[in-house]
Amino acid sequence: MSLKADPVVPPTLSLTGRLATTLALVFALGGLAVALAAFAYGRHAAQQSYDRLLIGAANQIAESITIHDGQVLVDLPVAAFQLLSLAPQDRIAYAVLGPDGKVITGYDGLTPPPKGQSFSNSTFTGDPMRLAEVRRRFAERSFSGTVTVIVGQTTRARAELAWQITRGALVAAALAGCVIVLLAIFAVRSSLRPLRRIERALAARAAQDLTSIDVAVPAEIESLVATLNRFIARLDRQFTTMRTLIADTSHQLRTPIAALRVQAELAAGEQDPERLRTILSRIHDRAAGLGRLTDQLLNHALIIHRADSAPLDAIDLRTVAIRAAEETDHDLFSTGAELELDLPEEEVPCAADALSLVEAMKNLAANALRHGGAPVRLFVRATPEGQVIGTRDSGPGIPEAHWTDAATRYARKTGVSPRSAGLGLAIVAAVARAHGGTLRFAKPAAGGFEVAIHLPPASAPPTQGAAQGLAQVPAPGE
Numbered sequence: 107m108s109l110k111a112d113p114v115v116p117p118t119l120s121l122t123g124r125l126a127t128t129l130a131l132v133f134a135l136g137g138l139a140v141a142l143a144a145f146a147y148g149r150h151a152a153q154q155s156y157d158r159l160l161i162g163a164a165n166q167i168a169e170s171i172t173i174h175d176g177q178v179l180v181d182l183p184v185a186a187f188q189l190l191s192l193a194p195q196d197r198i199a200y201a202v203l204g205p206d207g208k209v210i211t212g213y214d215g216l217t218p219p220p221k222g223q224s225f226s227n228s229t230f231t232g233d234p235m236r237l238a239e240v241r242r243r244f245a246e247r248s249f250s251g252t253v254t255v256i257v258g259q260t261t262r263a264r265a266e267l268a269w270q271i272t273r274g275a276l277v278a279a280a281l282a283g284c285v286i287v288l289l290a291i292f293a294v295r296s297s298l299r300p301l302r303r304i305e306r307a308l309a310a311r312a313a314q315d316l317t318s319i320d321v322a323v324p325a326e327i328e329s330l331v332a333t334l335n336r337f338i339a340r341l342d343r344q345f346t347t348m349r350t351l352i353a354d355t356s357h358q359l360r361t362p363i364a365a366l367r368v369q370a371e372l373a374a375g376e377q378d379p380e381r382l383r384t385i386l387s388r389i390h391d392r393a394a395g396l397g398r399l400t401d402q403l404l405n406h407a408l409i410i411h412r413a414d415s416a417p418l419d420a421i422d423l424r425t426v427a428i429r430a431a432e433e434t435d436h437d438l439f440s441t442g443a444e445l446e447l448d449l450p451e452e453e454v455p456c457a458a459d460a461l462s463l464v465e466a467m468k469n470l471a472a473n474a475l476r477h478g479g480a481p482v483r484l485f486v487r488a489t490p491e492g493q494v495i496g497t498r499d500s501g502p503g504i505p506e507a508h509w510t511d512a513a514t515r516y517a518r519k520t521g522v523s524p525r526s527a528g529l530g531l532a533i534v535a536a537v538a539r540a541h542g543g544t545l546r547f548a549k550p551a552a553g554g555f556e557v558a559i560h561l562p563p564a565s566a567p568p569t570q571g572a573a574q575g576l577a578q579v580p581a582p583g584e
Contacts, residue, residue, distance in 0.1 A: 125294050133283060140279045141272075148271030152264045153236075156193070157225055160238035163190050164257040167200065168242045171255075176248035178204060180211050186257075193263030199230055200258070205251030216256045233260045300327050304334075316342035347407050355403060362396045402530065405465050409536045418541075423454040423463075423486045423495050423561075430467035431484055434475070445471055448485035448498075456493050456561055458541050463559075466537035467495060469530035470557055474499040478555060485558075492543070496558025503555025509547045534559065 166186035172179045180202050190198050201212030219226035219239045226237050237258040244251060300323040307321050318335040366389060373385045431445050467484065474482045478499025487494040504512050513535035531545070534557075538545045543561040550556055 122294065122298065129287075129290050129294075133287065137279065137283060141276060144272045144275035144279065145268070147275065148268035149264075151271055152267035155267065156236065156259065156264050157238065159190055159193075160236065160257050160259055161224065161240065163187065163200075164238045164240040164255045167202065167257065168240045168253070168255045171202070171242060171253055173244055173246050173249045178202070178210050178249070178253060182211075190257075190259055193259065195262045195266075196260040197233065198257070198259055199235065201256045203254040203256065205253070207254075210253070212256075216258055218254060218256055228258070230258060230260075235260050236264065297324075300324060304331065316345065350407070359396070359399070362392055362399065366392050366396070402469075402533065405469070405533055409462050409465060409533055409540070418457045418459055421456055421458055421460050421463075423456050423458075423493055424449045426458075426460060426463045426467060427484050427486050427495060429460075429464045430471055433464065434468050434471040444481070445475065446481055446483045448483045450486060450488065452488070454486050454488045454493050458561070462537045462540060463495070466534040466559060467497075469533050470497040473497075473530050473557070474501075477501060478503070491560070492563045493561045494558050495561070496556060498550070498554055498556045500554045503549060503557075504547060506547075506549075512547065513545060531557075 163186040166183045167180070170181045170183050170186075172181070182200075187198065190196075199213045199216055201214070201216045202210045203218070204210050213230075215230060216237065217226070217228050219237055224239055226239075228235055228237055235258045237256055240255045240257075242253050242255070244253065300321070303321050304319060304323070304327075307319055316338050318338060319331055321331065323331055369385055369389045369392065373382060373389065376382045376385060427447060427449060431447055434445060471482070471484055474497040478497075478501035480500060482497065482499045484497050485495070513531045535545045538559045538561075541559075541561055543559055546558055546560055548556040548558070
């Protein structure tokens with residue numbers, strides 16, 4: 107014999123780990139975006155600051171230009187270079203160009219910005235340099251034309267200022283990120299606290315406690331708790347079915363088995379043939395009753411079990427009635443009545459568990475054959491309120507005062523006897539509730555007694571698992 111090993115569940119990352127990984131990825135991408143944005147902002151701010159200095163110096167030089175005897179004279183203002191001296195680590199270059207593009211004063215090799223632009227980037231003696239251009243037009247008798255002033259400055263101070271701005275922005279972003287991380291950790295722990303409450307509530311329970319979980323949780327977890335409660339309710343119904351079956355078996359089988367043993371002992375010592383036949387007849391009756399009782403106990407447990415596990419299929423109620431009529435052994439009943447079928451010609455569709463309905467109808471047919479009067483009919487009807495399947499006989503039926511208790515298990519006034527345990531209507535009521543319907547009794551105006559399962563319309567899906575326990579069966583008209 108081989109033992110089947112438990113399935114190995116692959117390890118998965120915890121919810122906290124998943125949140126931490128996601129947040130770390132978000133923070134990393136956010137930090138990279140902030141760093142790039144801070145660097146771009148730093149470069150732009152430094153560029154604008156030093157460009158203002160360059161254009162200011164170029165304007166001061168342009169304003170100092172004069173024309174004397176048709177010659178361009180440049181008196182370089184000290185203030186222009188004092189502005190640029192704010193960046194002592196940088197070198198400065200300038201050039202004043204005449205209308206013909208020749209250098210009047212300054213350095214050769216400075217390339218002016220493209221036409222229409224005031225600034226450009228270039229190199230001078232191997233160093234990167236930022237250039238600014240200012241044009242001044244003269245229209246005098248002795249000189250007419252445009253004088254161009256170009257001022258350049260290396261970019262060391264710009265780069266340093268850009269880095270300082272970036273560094274400051276990153277420090278502020280890092281501090282803000284630390285605060286956000288702490289808040290995220292708090293939020294994650296706070297968000298997962300309801301799950302820990304559920305865990306503690308389950309861990310503190312006794313093994314036999316199958317009541318619903320009553321823990322305050324956020325709306326996002328309510329569906330999880332509701333699903334868990336439904337699962338617990340199904341387990342409770344299964345255990346209740348097991349306990350009921352064990353209790354019923356112990357309670358109901360003990361007496362007929364003891365009676366069989368006593369009758370067998372009497373038969374073993376009996377010498378009178380006539381009395382021996384009487385005892386054997388009693389043994390036969392007890393054995394037949396014990397068989398019916400065992401069938402009812404097992405059927406009752408099966409019906410309640412299937413209410414939670416069996417899927418509902420689209421069926422025709424007429425086929426249920428036909429199967430119930432074929433499988434009912436009416437020869438066992440003393441009335442000798444035949445079981446007739448009263449079925450419509452049109453299909454009567456319904457979403458149901460065929461096996462459960464057949465067992466229910468077999469119990470109704472058995473009750474009608476045992477206690478009712480001929481003729482006994484098994485009928486199916488389609489009404490605007492839903493589908494109806496049941497039995498009708500010519501007997502007096504159950505007194506109306508007992509209708510509300512008719513489906514109670516082992517009720518003395520509903521048929522419990524040495525030949526019956528009174529479980530038939532309880533089984534039928536369980537099937538009706540499992541399909542979202544009701545068990546109803548009626549006394550038609552034409553006479554007789556009618557017991558039927560009223561099912562909801564085919565368009566209204568029945569509620570699975572409705573067979574939890576056995577409530578009172580509503581009387582007709584409720």
